[in-house]
Amino acid sequence: MASSQKLTEYERKRLENIRRNDEMMAALKIHSKATELSASSSAKRQRVVTKSYKLSPEKKPRTQSPIVIRRSLRTRGMPPAYSDFKALDDTVEATPMAAKTLTQSNPSARDLGPLSSRDAYRGTGSDKLLMERILSVSKKPSEDFGYENGGDSIKGVCDRLELGSLSLNPENIARVVPGKIMNVRFLPCSNSKMIVVGNKFGDVGFWDVDSSMDKEDGIYLYHPHPGPISGISIQQQCLSKIFTSCYFGFIRLMDAEKEVFDLVYSSNDPIYSLSQRPYDIKCLYFSEGRGGFNIWDERVGKCSTQWNLHEDRINSIDFNSENSNIMATSSSDGTACIWDLRSVNVDQPKPLKEVRHNRAVQSAYFSPSGSSLATTSMDDTVGIVTGVNFDNTLMIKHNNQTGRWISSFRAIWGWDDSHVFIGNMKRGVDIISPAQKRTIFTLESPHMSAIPCRFDAHPYNVGMLAGATSGGQVYIWTLG
DNA sequence: TATTGTTTTATGACC
DNA sequence: GGTCATCCAAACAATA
Numbered sequence: 001m002a003s004s005q006k007l008t009e010y011e012r013k014r015l016e017n018i019r020r021n022d023e024m025m026a027a028l029k030i031h032s033k034a035t036e037l038s039a040s041s042s043a044k045r046q047r048v049v050t051k052s053y054k055l056s057p058e059k060k061p062r063t064q065s066p067i068v069i070r071r072s073l074r075t076r077g078m079p080p081a082y083s084d085f086k087a088l089d090d091t092v093e094a095t096p097m098a099a100k101t102l103t104q105s106n107p108s109a110r111d112l113g114p115l116s117s118r119d120a121y122r123g124t125g126s127d128k129l130l131m132e133r134i135l136s137v138s139k140k141p142s143e144d145f146g147y148e149n150g151g152d153s154i155k156g157v158c159d160r161l162e163l164g165s166l167s168l169n170p171e172n173i174a175r176v177v178p179g180k181i182m183n184v185r186f187l188p189c190s191n192s193k194m195i196v197v198g199n200k201f202g203d204v205g206f207w208d209v210d211s212s213m214d215k216e217d218g219i220y221l222y223h224p225h226p227g228p229i230s231g232i233s234i235q236q237q238c239l240s241k242i243f244t245s246c247y248f249g250f251i252r253l254m255d256a257e258k259e260v261f262d263l264v265y266s267s268n269d270p271i272y273s274l275s276q277r278p279y280d281i282k283c284l285y286f287s288e289g290r291g292g293f294n295i296w297d298e299r300v301g302k303c304s305t306q307w308n309l310h311e312d313r314i315n316s317i318d319f320n321s322e323n324s325n326i327m328a329t330s331s332s333d334g335t336a337c338i339w340d341l342r343s344v345n346v347d348q349p350k351p352l353k354e355v356r357h358n359r360a361v362q363s364a365y366f367s368p369s370g371s372s373l374a375t376t377s378m379d380d381t382v383g384i385v386t387g388v389n390f391d392n393t394l395m396i397k398h399n400n401q402t403g404r405w406i407s408s409f410r411a412i413w414g415w416d417d418s419h420v421f422i423g424n425m426k427r428g429v430d431i432i433s434p435a436q437k438r439t440i441f442t443l444e445s446p447h448m449s450a451i452p453c454r455f456d457a458h459p460y461n462v463g464m465l466a467g468a469t470s471g472g473q474v475y476i477w478t479l480g
Numbered sequence: 481t482a483t484t485g486t487t488t489t490a491t492g493a494c495c
Numbered sequence: 496g497g498t499c500a501t502c503c504a505a506a507c508a509a510t511a
Contacts (some may be wrong), residue, residue: 200503227503247503270503323489332504359506360504378506402489403489403490403505404488404489404501404505405488405489405490405502406490407504408504450492451491469491470491471491
């Protein structure tokens with residue numbers, strides 16, 4: 001499995017090198033931004049981003065003190081700005097010493113062991129409040145709203161949901177991390193508004209929206225991974241354990257109780273997606289390399305299952321709420337598949353259903369009721385699959401050409417089966433109605449200064465929708 | 481068949 | 496308000 005796409009050690013070094021440059025640049029920029037901010041806070045163009053992550057300027061996990069100089073391009077004999085990777089490759093190749101220094105300069109995210117949250121923390125001030133907050137909400141069980149529960153059940157609220165009354169208030173905007181957000185997630189908990197995001201640098205950012213009303217901004221930045229975060233998974237019944245995966249082949253578990261990012265799994269192959277089965281906190285489901293799919297079992301401390309489900313990378317993994325043996329995958333091989341975990345043939349895995357697109361498929365998510373599937377593809381369609389055996393497929397046109405700088409769009413379901421949310425290139429959120437087979441509404445706001453490309457719907461608060469951008473911003477739309 | 485090159489595109493920092 | 500650097504997508508064309 002995974003040979004051509006497998007990263008050589010050489011490549012890993014190179015990419016990490018690039019990443020570190022990014023980080024350095026980001027750090028420098030933040031620094032100068034702080035001074036600029038106080039000088040011109042009343043810019044013409046309504047600067048709505050009041051809340052933003054802050055980097056601790058003298059963050060030195062263990063080794064780095066004045067190493068900023070050692071990292072500089074000049075001392076490494078590089079041009080101030082490199083125009084292509086070739087030059088960088090050559091330099092790294094020619095000076096193994098430099099490469100070695102670089103590797104050592106950031107031991108935290110590279111160590112193959114547990115990483116204390118203190119070492120991973122990159123913010124100013126203390127993260128004590130965050131840890132306490134996560135622990136307090138995880139001890140107080142969420143009220144279990146039944147979907148059909150009558151009264152103010154989720155279904156009841158959904159039935160009355162007016163798309164026009166969704167609004168974006170300036171206090172619900174923050175820059176949670178630097179750079180491109182790959183993943184955004186609400187803490188699945190009825191009594192909190194906590195955002196978790198992962199970016200391309202390997203940072204994991206938290207935004208405690210409720211506490212951000214006070215003088216604290218409620219934003220906390222960690223750096224547990226050396227490369228892009230490909231997945232975040234949090235189980236409702238275990239909120240203090242947050243799993244993250246990374247393109248560089250690592251899965252870590254942030255345990256708020258132990259204040260540590262434990263290393264759960266590591267591989268030489270990239271991990272492209274991560275998921276967990278509802279009500280099962282013992283197993284992790286993730287994709288590895290080119291088409292590989294693994295189930296990691298905590299009880300035995302290893303992968304209990306390794307299948308080759310696709311021809312190319314698996315971009316998403318999702319489980320059916322009605323029957324958690326039913327799983328959907330989407331892949332860059334141009335297909336989305338529905339599987340029954342109980343009957344997958346190791347040698348020739350056969351899906352229950354295959355949805356064919358003309359280009360790579362970025363996501364495939366089951367609807368809240370479990371009876372529909374929404375797929376998003378680079379072929380400029382959103383697929384809606386319905387029917388008892390998922391027999392009916394409907395393709396709805398939607399421009400999904402995000403280019404290179406914006407994370408690909410992934411259509412997600414709202415709080416019932418009636419709406420699907422997806423970003424558009426005009427800084428809006430398109431709302432598709434599967435019943436009407438078209439986009440019926442678009443959320444727009446002058447406060448949305450960038451394209452929202454990754455989303456999450458709050459599992460308990462109907463109408464609360466988080467959109468994340470490629471500039472590190474998060475917008476939270478709410479009802480009123 | 482497998483690898484390599486080219487093109488596309490938005491964002492934030494900085495001037 | 497304009498310029499500049501970004502740089503683990505993806506599709507396609509061209510080459511080995």
